[in-house]
Amino acid sequence: MPPVLCGVFQGAPLVLPMTGLTVAAPNGPLLTPPPTGPTFNVFVLLPRAVRLQIAAVGGRVELSWPTNSGNWVLQSKAIVATQGGWTDVPDIPEVRGDQYVVTNSVTGQTKIYRLRNQ
Numbered sequence: 001m002p003p004v005l006c007g008v009f010q011g012a013p014l015v016l017p018m019t020g021l022t023v024a025a026p027n028g029p030l031l032t033p034p035p036t037g038p039t040f041n042v043f044v045l046l047p048r049a050v051r052l053q054i055a056a057v058g059g060r061v062e063l064s065w066p067t068n069s070g071n072w073v074l075q076s077k078a079i080v081a082t083q084g085g086w087t088d089v090p091d092i093p094e095v096r097g098d099q100y101v102v103t104n105s106v107t108g109q110t111k112i113y114r115l116r117n118q
Contacts, residue, residue, distance in 0.1 A: 004016065009070075016043055021035060021037055050072060052064075056106070060106060062102070065115060067098050070117070072115040074093070074113060076104075076113050077112055086116070
């Protein structure tokens with residue numbers, strides 16, 4: 001069944017259609033119930049996976065993620081740290097097209113990166 005509505009949540013109220021919808025058919029030998037809208041409808045909102053990308057560029061490393069993915073903070077951790085150790089990367093992301101980009105040096109300790117929801 002195709003989605004009723006697609007897009008990226010930007011913080012504004014969602015306007016969902018309440019009439020003219022098709023009821024999903026249940027699995028197994030059950031009958032499809034009649035529609036209950038507009039009095040009662042159920043919608044499933046799926047989170048969008050945010051993909052952190054990394055690329056080596058001229059002896060430096062560039063980390064990027066989509067600008068329309070919400071509020072994220074880039075964090076790093078030295079690989080030798082066994083627990084905890086995640087710290088916010090102090091660099092302010094640069095906007096390039098539709099991507100946030102942070103550039104770091106590849107010298108020093110080997111690090112891993114992640115995005116933390118703000």
